[in-house]
Amino acid sequence: MKVGVIGSGDVAKSLASGFLKHGHDVVIGTRDSAKLKDWAAQNSGARVGSFRDAAEFGQLIVLAVKGSVATEALRQAGISSLAGKPVIDTTNPIAEAPPQNGVLKYFTTLDESLMERLQREFPDAHFVKAFNSVGNASMVDPQFEGGKPTMFICGNDDGAKKTVRTILYQFGWEPEDMGKVEGARAIEPLCMLWCIPGFLRNDWTHAFKLLKQG
Numbered sequence: 001m002k003v004g005v006i007g008s009g010d011v012a013k014s015l016a017s018g019f020l021k022h023g024h025d026v027v028i029g030t031r032d033s034a035k036l037k038d039w040a041a042q043n044s045g046a047r048v049g050s051f052r053d054a055a056e057f058g059q060l061i062v063l064a065v066k067g068s069v070a071t072e073a074l075r076q077a078g079i080s081s082l083a084g085k086p087v088i089d090t091t092n093p094i095a096e097a098p099p100q101n102g103v104l105k106y107f108t109t110l111d112e113s114l115m116e117r118l119q120r121e122f123p124d125a126h127f128v129k130a131f132n133s134v135g136n137a138s139m140v141d142p143q144f145e146g147g148k149p150t151m152f153i154c155g156n157d158d159g160a161k162k163t164v165r166t167i168l169y170q171f172g173w174e175p176e177d178m179g180k181v182e183g184a185r186a187i188e189p190l191c192m193l194w195c196i197p198g199f200l201r202n203d204w205t206h207a208f209k210l211l212k213q214g
């Protein structure tokens with residue numbers, strides 16, 4: 001697929017490298033291409049452009065920016081370049097305030113997730129929450145003794161979720177569909193849970209798995 005990655009941080013770089021590794025075409029977008037100079041040198045075949053270049057190129061979009069600027073970054077990418085496309089939303093609504101005993105603070109509430117805000121602001125984009133509650137080092141081809149980890153996803157558009165499920169299988173995950181956009185109210189806080197061992201014990205090497213009977 002043609003994939004447009006919006007962002008230049010660790011998540012954007014890890015996922016963009018993963019898409020390239022698995023045979024996809026990638027344009028990665030930033031406001032400052034100098035930030036991606038080293039990454040581009042190590043990832044032949046990748047193209048670096050603006051947020052808008054990435055969004056226009058992608059049949060599938062990946063949103064990987066700081067949660068507090070997600071709306072702004074998507075506006076810069078252009079509303080029309082997102083219309084009708086699946087948008088993998090990796091973001092978390094992390095507030096500026098420091099964690100309390102290892103528990104991150106969010107600027108959203110349990111009755112309104114960040115992805116609901118984004119879906120309302122960009123109604124023609126098909127947001128699918130994914131990759132928000134695991135460290136970037138384990139996003140592609142994760143290796144865990146307990147087998148394949150679970151990636152909880154949600155979103156309103158079944159076609160977009162099907163596309164994301166296909167990518168997740170390719171990247172070595174077991175996708176688990178948690179319903180429509182409101183599912184993000186439960187999935188986004190999983191990042192808080194995932195980070196607690198990191199902040200308390202510097203343990204950042206785990207992932208979630210849903211166990212089922214029978």
Ligand SMILES: NC(=O)c1ccc[n+]([C@@H]2O[C@H](COP(=O)([O-])OP(=O)(O)OC[C@H]3O[C@@H](n4cnc5c(N)ncnc54)[C@H](OP(=O)(O)O)[C@@H]3O)[C@@H](O)[C@H]2O)c1
Nearest residue numbers: 007008009010011030031064065066067091092132135136
């Ligand atoms: N780090 C992880 O392992 C991890 C794991 C799961 C989920 N997440 C979530 O994934 C997202 C990305 O995390 P990250 O650590 O890779 O990167 P990050 O440091 O949270 O975000 C960096 C990106 O934000 C963009 N940005 C910053 N200020 C901006 C502004 N005013 N307007 C537009 N764009 C702006 C930057 O754009 P430029 O490229 O133009 O500088 C850059 O692409 C976050 O929401 C995070 O919570 C992170």
